[in-house]
Amino acid sequence: MTTQRPHLSTADARRETVVASAITVFARSGYASTPIAAVAEHAKISPAYVFKLFPAKVALFVAALDRCYQQIIDALEDGATKTDGQAPADVLDAMGASYAALIADRDLMMLQVHAQAATDVPEIAEAVRRGIARVTSFAQSRSGGSPAEVQRFMAFGQLCHLLTTLDLFGVDEPWAHSLTEGIRHHAEQGGETP
Amino acid sequence: MTTQRPHLSTADARRETVVASAITVFARSGYASTPIAAVAEHAKISPAYVFKLFPAKVALFVAALDRCYQQIIDALEDGATKTDGQAPADVLDAMGASYAALIADRDLMMLQVHAQAATDVPEIAEAVRRGIARVTSFAQSRSGGSPAEVQRFMAFGQLCHLLTTLDLFGVDEPWAHSLTEGIRHHAEQGGETP
DNA sequence: CTCGTGAGTGATTGGTCAATCACTTGATGG
DNA sequence: CCATCAAGTGATTGACCAATCACTCACGAG
Numbered sequence: 001m002t003t004q005r006p007h008l009s010t011a012d013a014r015r016e017t018v019v020a021s022a023i024t025v026f027a028r029s030g031y032a033s034t035p036i037a038a039v040a041e042h043a044k045i046s047p048a049y050v051f052k053l054f055p056a057k058v059a060l061f062v063a064a065l066d067r068c069y070q071q072i073i074d075a076l077e078d079g080a081t082k083t084d085g086q087a088p089a090d091v092l093d094a095m096g097a098s099y100a101a102l103i104a105d106r107d108l109m110m111l112q113v114h115a116q117a118a119t120d121v122p123e124i125a126e127a128v129r130r131g132i133a134r135v136t137s138f139a140q141s142r143s144g145g146s147p148a149e150v151q152r153f154m155a156f157g158q159l160c161h162l163l164t165t166l167d168l169f170g171v172d173e174p175w176a177h178s179l180t181e182g183i184r185h186h187a188e189q190g191g192e193t194p
Numbered sequence: 195m196t197t198q199r200p201h202l203s204t205a206d207a208r209r210e211t212v213v214a215s216a217i218t219v220f221a222r223s224g225y226a227s228t229p230i231a232a233v234a235e236h237a238k239i240s241p242a243y244v245f246k247l248f249p250a251k252v253a254l255f256v257a258a259l260d261r262c263y264q265q266i267i268d269a270l271e272d273g274a275t276k277t278d279g280q281a282p283a284d285v286l287d288a289m290g291a292s293y294a295a296l297i298a299d300r301d302l303m304m305l306q307v308h309a310q311a312a313t314d315v316p317e318i319a320e321a322v323r324r325g326i327a328r329v330t331s332f333a334q335s336r337s338g339g340s341p342a343e344v345q346r347f348m349a350f351g352q353l354c355h356l357l358t359t360l361d362l363f364g365v366d367e368p369w370a371h372s373l374t375e376g377i378r379h380h381a382e383q384g385g386e387t388p
Numbered sequence: 389c390t391c392g393t394g395a396g397t398g399a400t401t402g403g404t405c406a407a408t409c410a411c412t413t414g415a416t417g418g
Numbered sequence: 419c420c421a422t423c424a425a426g427t428g429a430t431t432g433a434c435c436a437a438t439c440a441c442t443c444a445c446g447a448g
Contacts, residue, residue, distance in 0.1 A: 011425075035405055120223055137369045140369065178334060
C-alpha cells in the first residue's frame with residue numbers, strides 16, 4: 001500500500017476516492033437505481049467496506065453532491081479571476097464559459113439533475129438547496145451583477161442541463177437549433193471504454 | 195366485438211384512469227422508485243391488472259409523460275388565444291402565465307423533472323425529446339417569436355422547475371429572492387389528505 | 389341452461405439490494 | 419512473541435418488486 005502519508009489517514013483517503021467514484025456512478029443511473037455495489041466496484045473495494053466509510057447510502061450521495069457544488073464554485077471563481085474589474089455582465093459571461101468547460105464530461109451535470117429529481121429524500125433536498133444557495137450567492141457577490149442578471153445566469157444554466165441531458169447539440173432540426181443557439185458547449189471527450 | 199357503448203371500451207376507459215393515477219404517483223417518487231403497486235392502489239385496481247393494460251412499467255410511464263406534454267400544449271394554446279394579434283413577446287408572456295397556472299399542483303412539473311433524470315431508459319429519453327420538440331415548436335410557431343425569445347421562454351421554464359422542486363418561493367433569503375423575483379407562481383392548493 | 393369472452397385478482401417466481409456481522413489479514417509496539 | 423487495532427471482505431438477512439399465470443366472476447348470445 002501507499003502508506004507513510006501523514007495528513008490523511010488511509011480511511012479518509014479511501015473516502016475521497018469513493019466519493020470520486022460515487023460522482024461518476026451516481027451520475028450514470030441516479031440515486032435510487034444505483035446500487036452501492038456499483039460504486040464499490042468502480043472504486044475497487046467491497047460493498048461492505050463502503051458502509052464502513054459512510055453510515056448509509058444517502059450519506060454517500062450527499063457527500064458526492066457537496067463535492068460537485070464545490071467544484072462548480074471553484075470553476076466560477078476561475079472564470080471570475082480572468083475578468084477582474086470588468087462589468088458584471090462580462091464576469092457572469094466568463095463564469096458561464098468556465099461552467100460550460102467544467103461540465104464537458106457530463107458527470108457533474110447529470111448528478112445535479114438526478115439530485116433535483118431525488119428531492120423526496122429530505123437529506124438530498126437539503127443538500128441541493130444548500131448547493132444552489134452557495135452558487136447563487138457566489139455568482140451574485142463575485143460578479144456584482146443585479147438579481148435579474150444572476151437569475152438569467154441560473155436560468156440558462158438549467159436550460160443547458162436540459163440540452164445536455166437530451167443530447168440536443170447535434171440534432172439538426174429547427175426547434176433544436178432555437179434551443180441551442182448561442183449556448184456554449186464543449187464536445188464530450190471520449191469516456192472510459194471498459 | 196365491443197358493444198357500441200359510449201366511446202371507449204371499459205378497458206380503454208380503465209387505461210385512461212390508470213394514466214391519470216400514474217401521473218400523480220410517478221410525480222411523487224419518480225420512475226425507478228415507484229412500484230407499479232402504488233399506481234394500482236391509487237387507481238383502485240390490482241397490480242396484476244396494470245400489466246394487462248400496459249405491456250411493461252416503462253410503457254405506462256411513457257403514456258403518462260405523453261399526456262403530460264399534451265396538457266402543457268393545451269395550456270399554451272389557451273394563453274395564446276387570449277393574446278391573438280399581439281406582439282410575440284406578449285403571446286409568450288401569456289403562455290408563461292398559463293403554464294404557471296397549469297403546474298400549480300406540481301404533478302405535471304415533477305413528472306417532467308423525473309423523466310429528465312430517467313433518460314438512461316431509451317424509451318423515456320425518446321419521449322422527453324418528443325415532448326420538448328412539440329412544446330418548443332408550438333411556442334415558436336404559435337407566438338411568432340424569434341428563436342432567442344423562445345429560448346428564453348424555455349430557459350425560464352426550466353428555472354421555474356428548479357424553484358418549485360426546491361420549494362424556494364417561501365424562502366426569505368437574498369439568494370432565493372434573486373431567483374424567484376418576477377417568476378409567476380400560484381400557491382399550491384392543499385392536496386389529498388388520506 | 390351453457391358456452392364464450394372480457395374484466396379483474398391472488399399467489400408465486402426470480403431477482404435485486406441496503407445493511408449487518410463475524411471473520412481474516414497485516415502492521416505496530418511493548 | 420503476543421496484544422492490539424485498523425483495513426478490508428464473504429456471507430447472510432430481510433425486504434421489496436417486476437412480471438407471469440392460473441384462476442374466478444359476471445354477463446350476453448344462442
